[in-house]
Amino acid sequence: MNIKINGETKDLGDLDSQTPLLWVLRDELNLVGTKYGCGISQCGACTILVDNVAVKSCSYPVASVGNAEVTTIEGLAGLNGELNAVQKAWVDLDVAQCGYCQSGQVMAAEALLRENPNPSDEEIDQAMATNICRCGTYVRIREAIKTAATQLATEAGGDAR
Amino acid sequence: MTSLNYDNIDDIVEAITSGREILNEVGAPLRITKLDRRQFLKMTGAVGGGLMLSFSAPKAFASKNASTFQPNGYVKIDESGIVLYAKNPEIGQGVKTSLPMIVAEELDANWEDVTVEQSSIDQAAYGMQFAGGSTAIPMNWMALRRAGATARSMLVEAAAKRWNVSVDSLATESSQVIHASSGRHAMYLELANEAAAVDVPNADTVTLKDAKDFRILGKRVTGVDNDGLVRGEPLFGIDQTVPGMKYAVFQKCDAIGGDVKSANLDEIKGMPGIHDAFVLEGNGSVRELLPGVAIVADSTWAAIKAKRALKIEWEETDASTDSWSHAMNEAERLRHESGPRVVDNGNVDTAFETSVKQASGFYRYAFASHAQLEPQNCTASFKDGKLELWAPTQTPGSAIMSAAKIVGIQPTNVTLHQKRCGGGFGRRLYNDFVCEAAAIAKRVGVPVKLQWTREDDMAYDWYRAGGFHQMHGSVDENGKISGWRDRFITFTNDGNRPVSGGGISPSVFPGGLLENVRVEQTALEWKNRCAAWRAPGSNVFAFVVGSFLHELAHTAGRDHLDVLLEVLGEPRQMGPRGMHTGRAAGVVKLAAEKAGWGRDLEPGRGMGVAFYYSHAGHIAEVADVSVSDDKKVKVHKVTVAADVGPIVNLSGAENQVQGSVIDGLSTMFNLAVSFENGRVQQNNFDKYSMLRMPSAPDIDVHFVKSDYAPTGLGEPAFPPLAPAVYNAIFEATGLRARTMPISEEGFSLA
Ligand code: FES
Numbered sequence A: 001m002n003i004k005i006n007g008e009t010k011d012l013g014d015l016d017s018q019t020p021l022l023w024v025l026r027d028e029l030n031l032v033g034t035k036y037g038c039g040i041s042q043c044g045a046c047t048i049l050v051d052n053v054a055v056k057s058c059s060y061p062v063a064s065v066g067n068a069e070v071t072t073i074e075g076l077a078g079l080n081g082e083l084n085a086v087q088k089a090w091v092d093l094d095v096a097q098c099g100y101c102q103s104g105q106v107m108a109a110e111a112l113l114r115e116n117p118n119p120s121d122e123e124i125d126q127a128m129a130t131n132i133c134r135c136g137t138y139v140r141i142r143e144a145i146k147t148a149a150t151q152l153a154t155e156a157g158g159d160a161r
Numbered sequence B: 001m002t003s004l005n006y007d008n009i010d011d012i013v014e015a016i017t018s019g020r021e022i023l024n025e026v027g028a029p030l031r032i033t034k035l036d037r038r039q040f041l042k043m044t045g046a047v048g049g050g051l052m053l054s055f056s057a058p059k060a061f062a063s064k065n066a067s068t069f070q071p072n073g074y075v076k077i078d079e080s081g082i083v084l085y086a087k088n089p090e091i092g093q094g095v096k097t098s099l100p101m102i103v104a105e106e107l108d109a110n111w112e113d114v115t116v117e118q119s120s121i122d123q124a125a126y127g128m129q130f131a132g133g134s135t136a137i138p139m140n141w142m143a144l145r146r147a148g149a150t151a152r153s154m155l156v157e158a159a160a161k162r163w164n165v166s167v168d169s170l171a172t173e174s175s176q177v178i179h180a181s182s183g184r185h186a187m188y189l190e191l192a193n194e195a196a197a198v199d200v201p202n203a204d205t206v207t208l209k210d211a212k213d214f215r216i217l218g219k220r221v222t223g224v225d226n227d228g229l230v231r232g233e234p235l236f237g238i239d240q241t242v243p244g245m246k247y248a249v250f251q252k253c254d255a256i257g258g259d260v261k262s263a264n265l266d267e268i269k270g271m272p273g274i275h276d277a278f279v280l281e282g283n284g285s286v287r288e289l290l291p292g293v294a295i296v297a298d299s300t301w302a303a304i305k306a307k308r309a310l311k312i313e314w315e316e317t318d319a320s321t322d323s324w325s326h327a328m329n330e331a332e333r334l335r336h337e338s339g340p341r342v343v344d345n346g347n348v349d350t351a352f353e354t355s356v357k358q359a360s361g362f363y364r365y366a367f368a369s370h371a372q373l374e375p376q377n378c379t380a381s382f383k384d385g386k387l388e389l390w391a392p393t394q395t396p397g398s399a400i401m402s403a404a405k406i407v408g409i410q411p412t413n414v415t416l417h418q419k420r421c422g423g424g425f426g427r428r429l430y431n432d433f434v435c436e437a438a439a440i441a442k443r444v445g446v447p448v449k450l451q452w453t454r455e456d457d458m459a460y461d462w463y464r465a466g467g468f469h470q471m472h473g474s475v476d477e478n479g480k481i482s483g484w485r486d487r488f489i490t491f492t493n494d495g496n497r498p499v500s501g502g503g504i505s506p507s508v509f510p511g512g513l514l515e516n517v518r519v520e521q522t523a524l525e526w527k528n529r530c531a532a533w534r535a536p537g538s539n540v541f542a543f544v545v546g547s548f549l550h551e552l553a554h555t556a557g558r559d560h561l562d563v564l565l566e567v568l569g570e571p572r573q574m575g576p577r578g579m580h581t582g583r584a585a586g587v588v589k590l591a592a593e594k595a596g597w598g599r600d601l602e603p604g605r606g607m608g609v610a611f612y613y614s615h616a617g618h619i620a621e622v623a624d625v626s627v628s629d630d631k632k633v634k635v636h637k638v639t640v641a642a643d644v645g646p647i648v649n650l651s652g653a654e655n656q657v658q659g660s661v662i663d664g665l666s667t668m669f670n671l672a673v674s675f676e677n678g679r680v681q682q683n684n685f686d687k688y689s690m691l692r693m694p695s696a697p698d699i700d701v702h703f704v705k706s707d708y709a710p711t712g713l714g715e716p717a718f719p720p721l722a723p724a725v726y727n728a729i730f731e732a733t734g735l736r737a738r739t740m741p742i743s744e745e746g747f748s749l750a
């Protein structure tokens, strides 16, 4: 079995195709940025993108990936290591406390902005309701998403909001 | 690895878990005095009555290499850069950033020039290393300042020698020494060599900066691991890998105290990807190793699948039969009977008899789980009589002692690597998961990463104890609170003392402030483990006393803010570790003013205020809520005023307060674990539903930057949240809820 991850194709050999993608990432591919929190689609710590859509990898058998393109937190930065707009906003606004949920939060935010580059507060809240932050950094996550949206709009030469 | 002479680790953990008592309780059972005798701690100057604890400054480090300048455990400078070591576990409280900031300030380094690394566990260099009790800042403030200033003074001396000028003619700034009159300057990196040859001065005599000259402290600094976090770097315990490592899971009895009778080990061993499966005996300590079945596999998923296929027959003769419904029935009976008195000041009976009005209410709060987002895990390797651990623990020193005991070696043969913790909240003060990993690694002879599932994490937690308070109070003819009685029903594990976090102290607010106060305490037998949970004790007592104070204000027909300020009274220090009522009143007034207290609100909207003093922090919060007819609560805004002395990292401090408010809301609205037949009934987040972003209110944080000694912020902003919101709900609806979580009274978050 092969899957496409972060722009590369990986051979998974004869791995059990029902293995949740989360454990394939963490144990087989050493992409440990994607986190285990609950294993039942409740917390979002394991959020990744499958063809630009946020997916809870703990409840997503690797077989379901098929030909789709998987993006994990490790695949967001530019080729020269430059942080993307969402990552940068997260650092600039010092969002994290323990940080354990944050790769999932960043991926959920990334999915939101890829689909809706200029989300309203309400849209942000609804889109991010899939992800728990036990440390309670929601206020900063909201701010960071708005900052990233503004940044992306500026980069695109458009109007900020 | 240096000596670890913690000869009674239980005492240490107990002292840590009751961090509340270390810093602020009057007349509490101060086990810390034992530590004091052993000279782990050195008491330093009491500033404004706020007692500061600090460790002796670290001994000089012999530089291993002539070109490396390493005057103590916190600073290392060579031509490649400035490294500052963070001594304590990072659990989300921000110490990996804030503690090195203190060193960098006195070192006079540019923050941008500094790299922070997690230190090793080394008692001689660092004193006690742990995360608990909001103690990191107060306990380390002076030692870290001196460590930075020591390094700075040696760099200055090195420059003085090089240029043959007097030390007094030199200044430092931005990681360099400057000789203004000649225009010469040298980067610290260039001076490392020569500084390494300078005698280390007595840390107590080095000159410290004046607070007005601080360049780093009080600023907003982003966390040192943030860049790595958003890149998904392997920072956490769960991310650890070691060559040849296997993946382990461990199944224990869901009713604590149960033992393995038999298990389908052969069937498990035949499953794909399974390396081994075996029974581990417990070591008799619930803190360390409970009996169970270990499975070692080639991957986490293979291990989890095998765990699900386990069929274990348990011997449950001695197992827990704890029942929350039974406890509730018992409490309902006991609330009508008086219990042993913890404090009995003045004459409560006379106060009640001579009062003009009285009020009473029966308060109840459920057990709660820590639910730190990273499930417990530990990587262990046992080879040639030596144990190596990679552990996300709040108490690494204690982990070393326990694990050494489990595998039967000296603590000096254990090396523990501190890993970033995906949340702590008190759960990782206990190292049962480390002991399990050590035992499994020894047995299988290859390195293992033990992974608890979320279900394990919720089933084998050390819970925040539930409790019950029958409150009774009175108001005199002037509308003043004249009598206060708290009949507290708690839990005990040993039949002797209340469980950790479940004992009430005579000084619990507003105890020391009222004339006639009686607090009674009765304990119900309980087998499940209970322990420190963010702001132990205060996290529940604040809800009860902060709400009941409002009940009495309402009974008196007075504004709650006036009553609260009246109770606080004249500015004074309440005992050496108690609150300062002036600081308390200061934050109450500030929060009220910033929230717009007293302004007209539409029907269905209300404001509530609460103050609580814990972990040496004075914090007041005002909640502004609307409640619909079907009891949906919209929390518009929470305004917080905090006096914790000078702020170290403004961004981090604000984050802790915002997080405490969210955690407080989450807990008061929805979080409960219940027990039946000894077993926890909520085994994952679908039944333990933490607050999500749509319910997060605006949070307005204000710090009073007082000149008192700085104190910690991991916990004290949590306790006042619940009573502020309960009081606001009453103001909005006239309904007095006395149960936490409030969902048990039909309220929910909008
Ligand atoms: S681990 Fe996948 S949603 Fe929690």
Ligand code: FES
Binding pocket: A096, A097, A098, A099, A100, A101, A102, A132, A133, A134, A135, A136, A137, B092, B373, B422, B423
């Ligand atoms: S930062 Fe700790 S769980 Fe979100």
